[in-house]
Amino acid sequence: MYLLGFDIGSSSVKVSLVNGESGDCVATSFYPKTEMPITAHRAGWAEQEPQLWWQNLKCALAEVLKESQADPEAIGSIGISYQMHGLVMVDNKQEVIRPSIIWCDSRATSIGDQAFEALGAERCLANLLNSPGNFTASKLKWVKDNEPELFGKIYKIMLPGDYIAMRLTGEIQTTVSGLSEGIMWNFKKNSVAGMLFETYGFPSEIIPEIVPTFAVQGKLNRKVAAELGLSPETKVSYRAGDQPNNALSLNVLNPGEIAATAGTSGVVYGVSDEIRYDPQSRVNTFAHVNHSPENPRLGVLLCINGTGILNAWMKRMTGENLDYEEMNRLAATVPVGSKGLTILPFGNGAERVLNNRNIGSVFNGINFNIHQKGHLLRAAQEGIVFSFKYGMDIMQNTGIQASVIRAGKANMFLSPVFRDTLAGITGATIELYNTDGSVGAARGAGIGSGYYASPKEAFASLTKLETVEPDDSKAVEYQEAYENWKQVLKQVI
Numbered sequence: 001m002y003l004l005g006f007d008i009g010s011s012s013v014k015v016s017l018v019n020g021e022s023g024d025c026v027a028t029s030f031y032p033k034t035e036m037p038i039t040a041h042r043a044g045w046a047e048q049e050p051q052l053w054w055q056n057l058k059c060a061l062a063e064v065l066k067e068s069q070a071d072p073e074a075i076g077s078i079g080i081s082y083q084m085h086g087l088v089m090v091d092n093k094q095e096v097i098r099p100s101i102i103w104c105d106s107r108a109t110s111i112g113d114q115a116f117e118a119l120g121a122e123r124c125l126a127n128l129l130n131s132p133g134n135f136t137a138s139k140l141k142w143v144k145d146n147e148p149e150l151f152g153k154i155y156k157i158m159l160p161g162d163y164i165a166m167r168l169t170g171e172i173q174t175t176v177s178g179l180s181e182g183i184m185w186n187f188k189k190n191s192v193a194g195m196l197f198e199t200y201g202f203p204s205e206i207i208p209e210i211v212p213t214f215a216v217q218g219k220l221n222r223k224v225a226a227e228l229g230l231s232p233e234t235k236v237s238y239r240a241g242d243q244p245n246n247a248l249s250l251n252v253l254n255p256g257e258i259a260a261t262a263g264t265s266g267v268v269y270g271v272s273d274e275i276r277y278d279p280q281s282r283v284n285t286f287a288h289v290n291h292s293p294e295n296p297r298l299g300v301l302l303c304i305n306g307t308g309i310l311n312a313w314m315k316r317m318t319g320e321n322l323d324y325e326e327m328n329r330l331a332a333t334v335p336v337g338s339k340g341l342t343i344l345p346f347g348n349g350a351e352r353v354l355n356n357r358n359i360g361s362v363f364n365g366i367n368f369n370i371h372q373k374g375h376l377l378r379a380a381q382e383g384i385v386f387s388f389k390y391g392m393d394i395m396q397n398t399g400i401q402a403s404v405i406r407a408g409k410a411n412m413f414l415s416p417v418f419r420d421t422l423a424g425i426t427g428a429t430i431e432l433y434n435t436d437g438s439v440g441a442a443r444g445a446g447i448g449s450g451y452y453a454s455p456k457e458a459f460a461s462l463t464k465l466e467t468v469e470p471d472d473s474k475a476v477e478y479q480e481a482y483e484n485w486k487q488v489l490k491q492v493i
Contacts, residue, residue: 001076001451002026002068004234005442006057007242008082008160010048010102011035011264013056015064016438020076020451023461025439027068031059035312039099044349044358046105050088050096050163057164058228065229072231077216078168079238079445081245081437082161084181087139092155094166098147101139102160104265104305106350106358108138111145112183113356115199121279123195127188129180129298131281132196134356136182141200156208161239168236169218172208179207180287181241187275190293213289214238214448237448242437243267244289244299249440250406250433251459253290253297258405258428262412265348266307266384268392270300270400282353283395289444290455300398302391303352306345306361307384308411313347314380318373328415331378336421336474337481338375340365342488343383353391354493364488378417385421386485392426402428408436409465423470424478430468 001021007014014030036056039047065072085103090096101107112132116124124131132138136159144151158166159178166172179185179192184207186193192207211217217236225232240248247259247269255273260266273296277285288297315327322330346354347361363379392402405422409432412418423430443458445451452458 002070002074003442003446003451004075004078005438005440005445006078006080006164007436007438007441008053008057008080008164009242009263010038010083010104013053013060014436014438015057015060016436016442017064017068017070017075018439018442020446023443026070027064028438029060029063029067031056031063038102044106046102046349047099048102049099050160053160053164054167061228072229073233075230075234076451077235077237077445077449079441079443079448080161080164080236081240081242081441082159082164084159084241084243085136086160087136088158088160088163089143089150089154090156090158090166090172091153094172097150097153098143100160104349105139106134106356108142109134109350109356111141112138115196118199119195125277125279125281127186127195128183128193129187129275129277129285130183132183133281133352134350137184137193137196137200140202144201154206157206158208159241161241162208165217165236165239168220168224170221171218173211173217174208175211175213175239177213177240177244177287177289177291179210185287213240214444216449235449238441238444240289240444243269243301244286245437245440245444246408247271247299248289248444249435249437250408251455251462252406253288253455256401258400258402260405260407262384262407262418263308265309266304266388266412268302268388268395268405270395270402272298272300272399274298274399276398278394278398280355282355283391283398284352285398300395300400302388302395304345304384304387304391305348305351309348310345310361310380310384311412314377324414327377328417330374331381331415331417334374334378336477337484338379338382339370340367340484341371341375341379342485343379344489344492345380345383345387353387353394357493359492362488362492381412381415381418382421382481383485384412385418385425386482388422389425389482390486390489402426404429404431406431406433408433410436419468420471421478423468424474425482427470429470431464432466432468434463434465
């Protein structure tokens with residue numbers, strides 16, 4: 001049997017087909033081939049049309065089916081990974097009311113801060129484990145305050161993955177893990193966050209039916225199955241936000257295990273069995289994919305918005321059409337610390353790790369007689385790593401200690417400078433694996449449908465490609481460069 005994984009990103013939609021028996025990915029594709037557009041009507045805003053995700057999913061799926069020549073009847077189930085924290089609103093005809101306000105939109109920051117103060121920090125953190133911040137619930141409150149006519153049309157609200165599942169099955173559903181990422185779940189009461197809904201003036205009826213993360217959540221609508229070239233017997237049996245799903249794809253399910261990604265944004269995600277939180281909500285605690293009240297599994301998430309997007313910006317600005325491999329080669333020709341050139345990578349909206357400040361990116365210490373292209377490229381990669389380290393120091397207070405970090409060998413983790421700097425400054429061993437979000441979602445579908453008896457069986461074929469150990473001989477250089485970076489950050493904030 002084959003398993004399908006859909007990964008709904010903000011840059012593209014990726015689809016992978018996995019042979020359930022061998023665990024091998026037999027075909028994969030992404031669409032569009034250039035980055036998906038994000039609409040920003042004002043500074044700090046970010047919106048996408050959900051229909052765009054659907055159209056790109058269809059294009060990527062068509063390429064996968066053509067490449068694999070798989071019998072649709074042999075595709076047993078589908079898993080969905082999706083960009084976290086997005087808001088999708090539909091009316092009673094399942095029509096989208098407005099474009100989705102996505103993860104990197106920072107318009108609702110002040111709304112969340114006001115709710116945090118009104119509810120009280122201690123009460124909020126004890127029940128929700130986070131400040132309402134700039135998450136999904138606060139974005140919905142912005143719609144209520146600024147677009148009341150649209151708010152009045154809402155039948156249900158969803159996260160991006162819930163929307164894709166609705167398009168597939170016709171069922172409007174969500175999960176506890178999904179609600180927790182929107183700060184709409186009360187961990188103490190094990191229920192929807194009524195205290196926040198009352199503060200924001202939301203009726204609880206706008207929340208969809210809650211289903212398990214791993215479960216048969218529905219079968220494909222017959223019309224949709226024909227449109228996609230799939231069997232109507234194909235099940236949807238897993239959904240999760242991209243970072244919990246990335247952890248799943250790396251078999252990070254148990255306390256003490258850590259996963260990382262470094263795409264458009266960068267994330268360090270550690271699993272804990274203790275209900276702990278950062279008092280300032282600079283790192284956030286959500287329900288992991290295998291969480292239950294009886295067996296808590298919490299994902300502590302550090303997010304740096306300005307990660308791969310900074311590297312992509314550097315690529316565009318160099319003016320010589322360098323590819324990423326050549327950029328990485330140039331960065332590696334420069335010594336640790338980039339000869340005093342420091343870059344703060346915070347140019348992609350408000351950063352939670354900085355208490356939701358939007359300080360923009362900063363280039364500091366440029367010397368026109370010394371610094372060349374390689375220094376700029378290395379300083380960008382070091383700045384991203386140092387922002388990871390800054391957040392990981394905060395994560396330690398929630399009980400997350402990094403000794404081993406697992407990641408897919410993709411995006412920024414393809415860069416030796418990035419990998420070596422992360423290992424060197426954190427002292428952690430970096431393990432790189434042959435997986436990604438769409439493959440992880442396919443394996444999650446196999447667990448949810450019962451094809452796999454356990455996660456252990458689902459990830460039996462997961463292969464470690466490379467191990468990066470900290471270079472102790474450069475420890476002092478890394479620390480000096482990091483201290484310089486922190487001094488620049490201190491001047492700005």
